[in-house]
Amino acid sequence: MARFVRKGHQAEANSHVPLPIRDGVAPSYLWITEDRPGGMLRFLEERFSEIAGPSWLDRLARGDVVDAKGEVLGPDSHVRQGMRIWYYRELDEETPIPFEEAILFQDEHLLVVDKPHFVPMIPTGRFLRETLLVRLKRKLELPHLTPIHRLDRETAGVVIFSHNLATRGTYQSMFQKRSIRKVYEALAPMLAGHAFPFTYRSRMVDGDKFFVMKEEAGEPNSETRVELIEQRGALAHYRLHPHTGRKHQLRLHMASLGVPILNDAFYPVALPCKGDDFSAPLQLLARRIGFDDPLTGAARSFESRRVLHWPGV
Known part of the structure; x- marks a missing residue:
């Protein structure tokens, strides 16, 4: 199989993009790093073996596969070392996610959004048009839109x-410098034996499964401050302050404390995928983000209008 370097859905960051954004979906591209005989259709069928041949034949016929100059490629076009080909990612079927995002703020630099549960941030796997990035591009016609941080689906x-x-790099640097003030809330079992507030630290590393994290002995690289907002019987409402931004940090820290967040399908044990079951959202909410604007110096704070749901309420 030919070697290649694939790039995803960040095409807008390049100086020249030969295909436009279509229905909110930015084109993807990949670099070809060796010559391949047999033509473009054969290459695409072998590279994307999970996609049926007629699908690529249809795309080529529609002119939806082009080179870096925007020239339409056909089934017999040569596959040469150094080529960059552009195409649209397509899914035959995609389940609608029945929850809507809300716009909290917009200016000439930033867009701040209140994301619902279950909506992925960017196209990946079986999600394309039902991702927050594509939804927003389609609705707001902002071709250069990109998240400067992420939330789990x-x-x-x-x-x-x-x-x-x-100005993108200037705002991204706030997260790199950890100058962002983030506050989360979660529902989980009541944690006994701790005086609140307290700080939990651990060393987090990639887990045995690619989609989860785990803890190991060693110098801590993650830190979370835990506050108690309210207790109702065996459950509690927590305020969480992540001082570091590790993948799944809050979910793993709460599970490691013995109080996993309600409806967490990854921690402490990764459960079978529930597919398109929207009945039990993870009770974790990115409540507030605050920062001093790097362009103006003004203090800014944005707060979610969503609420967590106690069982039975």
Whole structure:
């Protein structure tokens, strides 16, 4: 099989994109790093073996596969080392996600969104048009929109996008410098034996399964401050302050404390995929994000309007 370097859905960051954004979906591209005989159709069928041949034949016939100059490629077009080919990712079927995002703020630089549970941030796997990025591009016609941080698909709440290429790096640097003030809330079993608030630290590393994290002995690289907001019987409402931003940090920390967040299908044990079951959202909410604007110095704070749901309420 030919070697290649694939790039995903960040085409808008490149100086020249030969295909336009279509229905909110930015084109993807890949680099070819060796010559291949047999033509473009054969290459695409072998590279994307999970996609039926007629699908690629249809795309080629529609002119939806082009080279870096925008020239339409056909089934017999040569596959040469150094080519960059552009195409649209397509899914035959995609289940609608019946929850809507809300716009909290927009200016000439940023878009701040209140994300619902179950909606992925960006196209991946079996999600394309039902992702937050594609939804927003389609609705708002912002071709340069990209998230400057991420939330898990299962997590709801405040997330910030950039739609201005000139200032994107400046705002992204806030997260790299950890100058963002993030506050989350969660519902989980009541944690006994701790005086609140307290700080939990651990060393987090990639887990045995690619989609989860785990803890190991060693120098801590993650830190969360845990506060108690309210207790109702055996359950509690927590406020969580992540001082680091590790993948699944809050979910793993709460599970490691013995109080996994309600409806967490990954921690402490990864459960079988529930597919398109929307009945039990993870009770984790990105409640608030605050920062000093790097362009103006003004203090900014954005808060989710969503609520967590106690069982039986």
